[in-house]
Amino acid sequence: MGGHYRSVFRPGLFAGQTIWVTGGGSGIGRCVAHELAALGAQVLISGRKADKLERVAAEIAEDGGTCHWRAFDIRDEEAVKANVAAALAEHGAISGLVNNAGGQYPAPLLMIGKKGFEAVVANNLTGGFLMMRELFTQSMQAHGGAIVNMTADFRNGMPGMAHSGAARAGMSNLTMSAAYEWAHAGVRVNAVAPGWVASSGMDTYAEPVKEVIRGLKQHVPLRRLAAESEVSAAIVFLLSPAAAFITGTTLQIDGGASLGNPMFPSLDHAGTPPFDGFHRAQAPEVLR
Template sequence: MSYQSIYAPGLFVGQTILVTGGGSGIGRCTAHELAHLGARVVITGRKQEKLDAVVEEITEDGGSVASRSFDIRDEESAVAAITSILEEEGKIDGLINNAGGQYKSALEDVSTKGFEAVVRTNLTGGFIMMREVYNQWMKDHGGAIVNIIADIWNGWPGMGHSGAGRGGMHTLTETAACEWAASGVRVNALAPGGIASSGFDTYDDKDAAFFREQAMPVIPLRRFGTEAEISAGLVYLLSPAAAYITGTTLRIDGGTPNWRGGWPLAGANNTPAYRGFHRSTVPAVLDGTSLG
């Protein structure tokens, strides 16, 4: 088996694309698809063993991949990593700012330290990566950046710290798109809704009932999305087909923000999930839950 991409073979031949948080979940899936489409992919993350596993997978599938282990929140490490990547790879044509994370908590229980840690992960670290890729390469050569945010529309109860960080990334994307346009750099964002990735398994077992009984029933398409459905959007925003798109956010969320409670949601639907990622597995917390 190989990745079942809807895009043309060889779409990214000759390009080097950097994917942060590439050791698991959406980042891992996207790295696989980009490599399948001919890109030289560089994945980053904090845990080298996770990166090594993905490098082994992509290499086994015939793709070209390298890895760098560092923390995007550490400015000195991030700056040095971009410099090192450019020395070894020669260029960075695309950046997918995927690394992030949070924990479920009411605002009243979030400490200042916890709040700042989540914002630094989901906003400051992404900013450092954007700035360095731009200053060290894209300012003189052009390129494309895609920042992954989240379904933050209308507030995000239980995830207020992450919503603050990702909301900041949303407006940062719009600002950078304008400031960097003269250099031929496109900057967009992608906002996933509930996606059946390994990220779900970072939550406690008690959250499984929440996902099944509260989250999924208010999704108009009545299922969670797949990693491949997010990767397809990211690939599109990096591709030549998106050459006139900058400063926008692509929502991939099954219509979740559009439901306001006044319209009855039917049960089954006829929008089967796109399952292009041949190595994808259903997160344990969603075991037995329909993905369409």
């Protein structure tokens, strides 16, 4: 695929920096990796599936960027420690972390068992904590850095995905605590809370959920879903020097979906234009 990432940020913004993106093999993580590489960063992506990571690294190389990858499970504490140490030995100091890896499944509370609940919390909270702690301990506390954590639109609860909502709210609170405790080392910690994003993850759900997905835009005042590049742009801003006095915040990226009430329904319209910065983006099958 031709073309280059159409970032709104200046070329070379992250030149000379190494930035780690977890969950970089698909979806939002893939998009963030592409934008950071296009802005001059040496990008390190990680995830559980080597084939997906290899594919993204090849895309970035084809576009003229630099991307390395490491396959491991962020829920495994010893694997996190070992991979952070190995990455630092190979690439030197790491100045940024995008804690994007995660996952969940739809289910009402009464159908969620202890094992499933703990698996989702491990995916979306504990694993991110381990990555933050190890990169701070082994690297960032000596030279500073910026961390951006991934949460979700949990502002009014997450009925149907309560296990994920609990984990994501925990990550937002963890972000605030880390921002305060690590400020002395010059480390900023923020989070983003995307709403519904037109990303490949939507294709992983069963057909009944896909039917709901097709109508989601009607619940968004902007009458559309987010593009991956709109989430990436927010993450890149929080990593950038322009956000040097921003720490401990969770930035909502939901098109206003968490606002309002049935007493004042949003007016229908044709939808606002998205920011389509990612030249390799493809709409998920469920929305085509």
